[in-house]
Amino acid sequence: MAVDDKLQSRVEVDLGDRSYPVIIGPGACGNLIGLLPPEAKRIAVVTQENIGILLDLGDRQVKVFNVPNSEEAKNFIWLEWLVRGFVEFSMTRADVVVAIGGGVVSDLAGFAASIYHRGIRVINVATSLLAMVDAAIGGKTAINIPEGKNLIGTFHQPLAVICDTEHLLTLPEEELYCGRGEMAKYAFLGAPDLIELPLVSQIAACVSIKASFVSQDEREGARRALLNYGHTLAHAIETQAFGPESPQIKHGQAVGVGLVFAALLAERLGRIGEQEVEFHRHVVTSYGLDPEIPAWVRRDELVEVMLRDKKVKSGLTFVLDGKDGLEVVSDVDPEVVRSVLALAP
Numbered sequence: 001m002a003v004d005d006k007l008q009s010r011v012e013v014d015l016g017d018r019s020y021p022v023i024i025g026p027g028a029c030g031n032l033i034g035l036l037p038p039e040a041k042r043i044a045v046v047t048q049e050n051i052g053i054l055l056d057l058g059d060r061q062v063k064v065f066n067v068p069n070s071e072e073a074k075n076f077i078w079l080e081w082l083v084r085g086f087v088e089f090s091m092t093r094a095d096v097v098v099a100i101g102g103g104v105v106s107d108l109a110g111f112a113a114s115i116y117h118r119g120i121r122v123i124n125v126a127t128s129l130l131a132m133v134d135a136a137i138g139g140k141t142a143i144n145i146p147e148g149k150n151l152i153g154t155f156h157q158p159l160a161v162i163c164d165t166e167h168l169l170t171l172p173e174e175e176l177y178c179g180r181g182e183m184a185k186y187a188f189l190g191a192p193d194l195i196e197l198p199l200v201s202q203i204a205a206c207v208s209i210k211a212s213f214v215s216q217d218e219r220e221g222a223r224r225a226l227l228n229y230g231h232t233l234a235h236a237i238e239t240q241a242f243g244p245e246s247p248q249i250k251h252g253q254a255v256g257v258g259l260v261f262a263a264l265l266a267e268r269l270g271r272i273g274e275q276e277v278e279f280h281r282h283v284v285t286s287y288g289l290d291p292e293i294p295a296w297v298r299r300d301e302l303v304e305v306m307l308r309d310k311k312v313k314s315g316l317t318f319v320l321d322g323k324d325g326l327e328v329v330s331d332v333d334p335e336v337v338r339s340v341l342a343l344a345p
């Protein structure tokens with residue numbers, strides 16, 4: 001991916017005395033040393049070997065913890081390995097974890113930091129597009145258990161987030177789709193016309209939206225939940241894609257499909273018109289994503305999958321567009337969902 005903007009951008013996540021900066025742009029990681037608290041003597045760098053990004057941490061004692069390059073790293077075994085490694089490295093409450101990687105690394109490292117000595121500080125150096133626009137910001141940390149993804153975790157805000165767009169140069173092409181799905185989502189949360197902007201400005205606009213949602217609703221009441229736009233169907237499709245034998249789909253591609261489906265559902269419920277549905281298709285395709293449900297998806301089983309979702313509280317919940325913008329809608333009639341699914345392109 002070409003890095004097309006020379007300027008760095010800074011967005012503040014406003015949380016009172018826990019506010020923190022997100023620094024975006026080429027060479028943004030040059031700010032890392034200056035962000036380290038002076039009293040921090042030891043830095044635990046959590047990353048993945050394949051990412052291959054090691055940063056200058058000056059005269060601090062540094063220990064690198066490489067975790068596996070897969071979602072599997074987000075489990076109790078690697079969590080225990082990390083925190084025991086922190087003990088062995090003699091980390092104190094003054095020391096800092098630096099997570100260098102995508103969402104897998106920041107979710108796991110953030111969780112470990114949040115429970116080690118009842119919470120030590122963490123800086124996220126987001127190296128995937130998805131982490132830059134979403135996972136590294138907002139303080140949600142998590143690991144998975146067999147019963148479900150991200151079921152165990154904490155809220156633990158980082159000290160700072162760095163999104164160095166030069167790091168995207170080594171990101172595999174297909175990983176860009178993950179980030180693009182989330183970027184498409186932000187088009188319906190206040191940034192409808194990003195696609196023409198330079199990349200740094202696009203990322204900064206997405207970060208600003210996420211930051212404002214997090215500031216207003218840190219622990220995900222109704223407002224922050226709007227960030228899950230497109231995700232109800234996306235998660236159900238991803239569940240069908242689970243396992244080595246199953247067809248694969250990137251999270252962002254599933255979100256793209258989920259956004260267009262949410263628009264079709266909103267249209268069926270009389271909340272929006274055909275023009276708005278068309279706008280959803282336009283945004284999703286302009287990010288290079290396919291708006292149609294993949295042929296391998298077992299459509300007739302999706303509603304059951306959604307109802308089994310461990311986080312579901314009251315029936316089928318969707319974020320839906322309407323004349324006043326997005327809204328969380330609970331108890332959507334499963335029959336309506338089934339019939340829209342059956343007819344959707």
Ligand SMILES: NC(=O)c1ccc[n+]([C@@H]2O[C@H](COP(=O)([O-])OP(=O)(O)OC[C@H]3O[C@@H](n4cnc5c(N)ncnc54)[C@H](O)[C@@H]3O)[C@@H](O)[C@H]2O)c1
Nearest residue numbers: 048102103104105127128130131134135140167170171178
């Ligand atoms: N905490 C949150 O708010 C939040 C939000 C969204 C997603 N998530 C979590 O984030 C995870 C997905 O994150 P992701 O899409 O970043 O996936 P990921 O962390 O698996 O990274 C994708 C792949 O790209 C590689 N990679 C990352 N940066 C690279 C670089 N600069 N150069 C070369 N390779 C690089 C990684 O090693 C990995 O193979 C999921 O576990 C999801 O649950 C968390």
Ligand SMILES: [Zn+2]
Nearest residue numbers: 182231251255
């Ligand atoms: Zn997502």
